[in-house]
Amino acid sequence: MEWIEVFVSVSQMGLEPVAGVMYACGLTGLMIHDASEFQEFLENPNRDWDYVADELVEEKSELETGITFFVRDNVYGKEQLVQVQSALKMLIATETELDLGTLETKIKNVAEEDWANNWKKYFKPFPVGEKIMIRPSWEELTAPPDKVVLKIDPGHIFGTGTHETTQLCMELIEEFVQKEDMVLDIGCGSGILSIAALLLEAKEADAVDIDPNAIQIAYENSDMNDIPRETYHVKSGNILEDEALHQSYSGKKYDMVVANIVADIIIALTKQVPDYIKDGGIFLCSGIITERKEDVLAGLAAGGFAVVDIKEKGNWVAIATRYKG
Template structure:
């Protein structure tokens, strides 16, 4: 397997925050470089260390950074875009996390974005879907619905476990005529699945305009009726006008495949979007934080109904308390 070397440039303050968030996303190995380590080394030289090698001497002129590797496949691509969105959220917080830029080694982002596509082949999800990249053919005879997707530079190939968990939940809960809110829609894959499952209307929202544009392209690729979907770009945590536009008390189903640290502060808003007794599917949560997220949702007035898991990622299904 090929690997992409990724370096995030940050500040001393940002190291702990960013490595913690990366761990939550499933990135487990890092190389951290920080000029402060050089100064600390100098204070210990002669007591703990007897000599300085060339790599240690380079630290005095380096930028504070976190280096890690992503698999060059569809899951690596999804994680890459999840990390990009995480960095954007940190920039919007305005804390002193440094410049929060990413370097992809000697690979241009647009080149890598095409290279991983060779690993993205049609595959089945749940009991009702085949997920097919737009550039592939699928000649198998099947009773399953074929959902075509081109994530381009957005999250949502369907290969990430959290996306699959959400689709499997939607298969169980979507009923004819329901309205669905897809919060953090990415490529639009969950919105399209909901419409294929006979939802009456889907509202798809993402913080990235690029994701909204890609979602619209995927709606068209799958020949979705334009009257049955609406897309918005914005951050519901900071934009009251957007919340009002989306509408409260309107949706039988809300799906939020984001991350724990976004779902938790959104929990009251997510509940308010639902009709009494409506269903929330929250995913993008690693197993070790499942209980924390569940308790936060319960505190907002949800009743936890089910937790499903794949490869240490979970989806939490809740009912809005009447």
């Protein structure tokens, strides 16, 4: 298995919160680069070493502060990288008082434009749950499956269906969505979850994502699946911070609200989702690493949500709840 090295440029102040986001996305083995630490070492008169090689000084002097991590050179690695990028955008939107740095992502050891397309050769049609078949837009099925076919082209937005968090959430949608349901998809990415709900006969779906590119990509995917624009509506913005956006969904009383994000955002949403969901409605949340499961469960309980199902895969957890008011 080949690995791709990824570097994110971060300010010294941003190292801790950005590393926290990466851990929340399931990354481990982060390499933290703090350019100031080596400079402090050189300037410390009490340092233990009398001699430091010129080559090392030159190398470290050019060191950029940031974080390095590795993803697999396949479709899952691409999905994981896009998940991190989406989570970083949410961090920027919520931590407006912090100078996090540029958060520019650089792919090393391979041309970024090549890797952006090469992963597609690994992305083939595959089933999710009992009723859904995911089909990349550039692939053909040899025979019609006895399932709903969901065609998807994620572009540079999270949501191919290969990531455990997406699969877990789709399995819960399959379990709980009802014909004629109204669905709200928070953090929609490619639109894969809300589109799945509509293909499984939900009546209408609203979707929102902090990345403005999600609007075009989600609509392209819904069009590809012959979903009329009258039943699918996509917006962009920070639903936790933008009062006007929040009010546009408040009071609609959806039958199902879906959020495949990260634990901290889900916990924050437990205070807002009651404005969006009807009594007895279903709130599905995913994107939760195992270590944060109890934190999310506590937040859900405090928000008036009763757990009706929990699914786990790998190090990820998805939770289905019913709102009790």
